[in-house]
Amino acid sequence: MSIPAKQNDKIKVSGVILVDKPYGLTSQQVVSKVKYLFKSPNHDSKKAGHTGTLDPMATGLLPICLGEATKFSHYQLDADKSYQATILLGGQTDTGDAQGQVVATASVPTFDAAALEQLAQQFLGAQQQIPPMYSALKKDGKKLYEYARAGIDVVREPRDIIIRSIRLTALDHEQIQLTVTCSKGTYVRVLGEDIAKALGTLGHLTALRRLQVGSFKVDNAITLSALEDLPLAERFTQLMPIDACIEIPAQMTLTAEQCQRVHMGQRLNVSAQLTDELQAYISQNIRQSASSQVVEATAAHETTVSNTALASDVPVDIRLLDEQGQFLGLGAVSLNGRLQPKKLIQR
Template identity: 50%
Template sequence: MSKPRRPKRPIDGVLLLDKPQGMTSNQILQWVKHRYQAEKAGHTGSLDPLATGVLPICLGEATKYSHYLLEADKSYRTRLRFGQRTNTSDADGEVVEERPVPVITPESLEQVLARFRGDIMQIPSMFSALKQDGRPLYELARAGIEVAREARPVTIFSLTLDALEPPFAELTVCCSKGTYIRNLVEDIGEAIGCGAHVVELRRLSAGPFDLTQAVTPAEIELLEPQGFAALDALLLPPWSGLADWPRVELSESSAYYLRHGNPVRASGLPSEGSVLIFQVEAGCEEFLGIGFVDDDGMLAPKRLLKSSY
């Protein structure tokens, strides 16, 4: 006899998780969804099983804004090994080539790193989550199939050498969306002349979120016996990933018309672009969703929460 299904909850918010090593992003997503009994959940950008660190999990209405976090800049700390190339460009793969490591000094490595700062072109790994004809590249790679990939522009805002103990080095990278750190490491290894792969990778930040705000699965398990109130207290607001966006406050009457799809006049609007919308009345505020400034300079709805209708 099968067990009865656990009832799902319409819980909304962002859980900022410190992802552990050894789990895929989808595995940890399902783990969180189960513990919160959430009706709906999604993550904002995959981390490899090898990687740890900042992984925002969006629950309920927060999933409406998850794709904006996919577009956000991110930062990482990585430990790499020179002299070995693997088929996945990280330590989870098989070593496919070994070469002698030349003498590497902080000065000589810094000269190489300088070539990778700023706008660069990067060819995505076959072990990335990019899709070809609907299938992730890593599925094709595991089946022994390799397909052509076009180089894509990415931006390395900063690339800092933190430690050097050949054949190992540690780097901190701040980069634009779509940057693959293992590809960057492999390219740096080729520029040195001996190849390289990622040994450790930790995401330090994603958009406005950083590790100081993150909780671990162990911390969540400790709170579970206290019930959903304790777990829900860990959640950030659905709009927290967009905290740096302009904010617009509406009265109850203006919010009523906006909820029904009508552009409204509002003070403090930027000249263009998207904004966060709050209804503020008698000192209380309610997040309604996001809107944009239309051609007439009015605030129009773009993506509102269900609860705001």
């Protein structure tokens, strides 16, 4: 349970809650409901947000950040996500799912488990995907689905995505179950359409459920109805800590004086607090960051980057704790011992 903080004579609700989103509600409607369920004359729950939109038709895991936890929600926005979907073959809809209108039909070829396994392998790895018109992405300040509803088709740039794992299972002669783990920005509706086309037909999703976001799993989520049935005091037991979205293992404990200084935005010299373990962690992250920037570089350039990779002034994010073990926020520390406060919470 997160430690609440006083604000404007009210306790500011802070933490992360995993909600099993029901069918039919938008992600923002779920956030609004959660805010309401944590609100009271003594509690302020105005600040809240989710870590990645689910379509109204979709169900499953929706992590919601409240209060100070919203500062770290982007760590889950960037996380890989896992889904299970049902693809109905033989018809394409304008939205890519069952909520749209059928715009084209095609015959469904016969297929077996071996064919589906071979097909799945074609979709593994890095690739590009064109976002659907029925999406919340914006073009010239207007959401794409607004253009789509007006009958306007907008040119969309392809986006880089990665399919980490994929499994296709036949449910019957015209339905396939898709289980996939993918990078951020992947539209499962588009993936379903592409799989159908690769089979030589058309298709759309009739069901979509998110199973996992980063290390969060839907098995640990609570439904809105179950949350509503709990007394207010017990709802707080469902809150995970403020830093639950952060998957950074490295941490440093600061003295009381150092805590005061970082809260004033001051940099610190923490050379004496850089353990061998911390130094190894910083060096490893610097190398990984440098390596990702030179995948297509020349050998000469790689040598230059390799020398730069161990530069003592390159900062790496770590957790900051006080002497009582409470989470303070994030700081960026370099091998030369310079610590810059980055995102700190208020208690």
